[in-house]
Amino acid sequence: MFTRKSITIALCATISLLLLLATSRRLGGWAAVDDPLYQSDGHGPHGPPPPPEHNAPGPRPHPSKNPECAGYPIPDNILVVMKTGASESFNRVPTQLLTVLKCVPDFLIFSDMEQKIGGYQVYDSLSNVSAEAMEGNSDFDLYRRQKACPVDVEGCNKQGNPATEGWNLDKYKNVHMAEQTYKLRPDYDWYVFVDADTYVLWPNLVQWLGKLNPNKKHYLGSVTLIQGFSFGHGGSGYIVSKASMKALVGENPGVGQRYDLRAKRECCGDYVFALALKDNADVSVEQMWPTINGEKPATLPFGPWHWCHPIVTMHHMNSEEINTFWEFERRFRKEQLASGNPRPLLIKDIYHEYLEPKLKREQLDWDNKSDDRFYVDLAAKKWDDGTLHRMKKSEEYNELEKVAHRSASDCEAACKSLPPDDCVQYKYEDGKCAMHKSFILGKPVPKKEGAQQTISGWDVEKIKEWTEKEKVCNKIQWPNLES
Numbered sequence: 001m002f003t004r005k006s007i008t009i010a011l012c013a014t015i016s017l018l019l020l021l022a023t024s025r026r027l028g029g030w031a032a033v034d035d036p037l038y039q040s041d042g043h044g045p046h047g048p049p050p051p052p053e054h055n056a057p058g059p060r061p062h063p064s065k066n067p068e069c070a071g072y073p074i075p076d077n078i079l080v081v082m083k084t085g086a087s088e089s090f091n092r093v094p095t096q097l098l099t100v101l102k103c104v105p106d107f108l109i110f111s112d113m114e115q116k117i118g119g120y121q122v123y124d125s126l127s128n129v130s131a132e133a134m135e136g137n138s139d140f141d142l143y144r145r146q147k148a149c150p151v152d153v154e155g156c157n158k159q160g161n162p163a164t165e166g167w168n169l170d171k172y173k174n175v176h177m178a179e180q181t182y183k184l185r186p187d188y189d190w191y192v193f194v195d196a197d198t199y200v201l202w203p204n205l206v207q208w209l210g211k212l213n214p215n216k217k218h219y220l221g222s223v224t225l226i227q228g229f230s231f232g233h234g235g236s237g238y239i240v241s242k243a244s245m246k247a248l249v250g251e252n253p254g255v256g257q258r259y260d261l262r263a264k265r266e267c268c269g270d271y272v273f274a275l276a277l278k279d280n281a282d283v284s285v286e287q288m289w290p291t292i293n294g295e296k297p298a299t300l301p302f303g304p305w306h307w308c309h310p311i312v313t314m315h316h317m318n319s320e321e322i323n324t325f326w327e328f329e330r331r332f333r334k335e336q337l338a339s340g341n342p343r344p345l346l347i348k349d350i351y352h353e354y355l356e357p358k359l360k361r362e363q364l365d366w367d368n369k370s371d372d373r374f375y376v377d378l379a380a381k382k383w384d385d386g387t388l389h390r391m392k393k394s395e396e397y398n399e400l401e402k403v404a405h406r407s408a409s410d411c412e413a414a415c416k417s418l419p420p421d422d423c424v425q426y427k428y429e430d431g432k433c434a435m436h437k438s439f440i441l442g443k444p445v446p447k448k449e450g451a452q453q454t455i456s457g458w459d460v461e462k463i464k465e466w467t468e469k470e471k472v473c474n475k476i477q478w479p480n481l482e483s
């Protein structure tokens, strides 16, 4: 029989258990964060996160259970598909796993060899390339060498030239990757294809895709042209909706092999993917630049056309750059959530974090990528066409522009004499003064002596005046796209 005391104890225990469950759910992170950024408009993330359904990627805790991902959205309808190659995968993938991918609920990693990295499965995107395309095709030398390698891939690749070989092999991957992805994960609304040196701003991506309709055939990218045909640049990343994936892959079994011979003739896999999407699904790329972007913090040009735009991808980021940006993004997000009125990370926020603190009049042995307009002494030597095409007519010069080519300080003075939409930064090198109308951080270059030395500088006053005026973005500029 139960005594009154034992009933009381049982009751107390039950109540404390319920309380504990309730609070741990609140502390647990994501689900508990009441974040107005992630309200869906019907197609987006819905309700509390589901338990991981499929063979979740790797040995980590699901992001909904990882306190480090607190404040990050966990939609169940977006899949990240990352492409790498075995000659670089161990240099790139581990950092992605430690940072960006840690809080992405589901992703697939494809390479040119099956591997496991820290317990995460890496798929061979080329496993189903037709024998016809591979036989006698030197593009597959690397593929065969890696497969036959008795030691580590880096060791075996010393017998070849993995940079060039990796590039030649890469173009066969994209359509096969789409095919394998759809087989492994047929139920997603959005498929986000990126490279292993692409940075994905996950919170921005989730918010953006939440506004769009995956049942429409979408193919979102940063447009590049080859022979007049537009496609989404692969390194910047491209996003394919459920409807497009179904039309390309779902309704075309074997589509991967049908593009193998075509890929052999073409330069690049992202281009071949766009051809396949056009032929089979009648879908063309939609221009999403600068939100989908091929630059990175050190190379992004800042200015009126790169300012109030949320950014969703960046490219050519090495492991250290990815890690540094990840720290920044998390800090930014925490501050935004604390403010009670969170907004997405905008390009201008990258300026404030990366370039503003480093702005200076002059920076030695530095290339800030100024190349909008050049000033040279035409008589001094024969200049290349690229330079000549970007010069003003000499009768349009003011007094300072006439002597801008003489030295770094003449170049700087000429820049200062012009309005901001002509020059906000300059670079001087070897008799050539270059000016630029957007401001860029840039990078160090090898030290050279005397006239050969590269000197860059920013017109700090003009930049500060403009950025002060544009401090607040009243309108956040998402890409123009009807849902």
Ligand SMILES: *[C@@H]1O[C@H](CO)[C@@H](O)[C@H](O)[C@H]1NC(C)=O
Pocket: 128, 179, 180, 183, 253, 254, 255, 256, 257, 258
């Ligand atoms: C491999 O290619 C064949 C022939 O095109 C196709 O039928 C099959 O579905 C493909 N397999 C995978 C896993 O994509």
Ligand SMILES: CC(=O)N[C@H]1CO[C@H](CO)[C@@H](O)[C@@H]1O
Pocket: 367, 368, 369, 370, 371, 427, 434
């Ligand atoms: C690294 C880089 O892109 N450097 C550019 C700097 O600007 C010159 C023109 O002055 C370009 O030719 C370089 O490519």
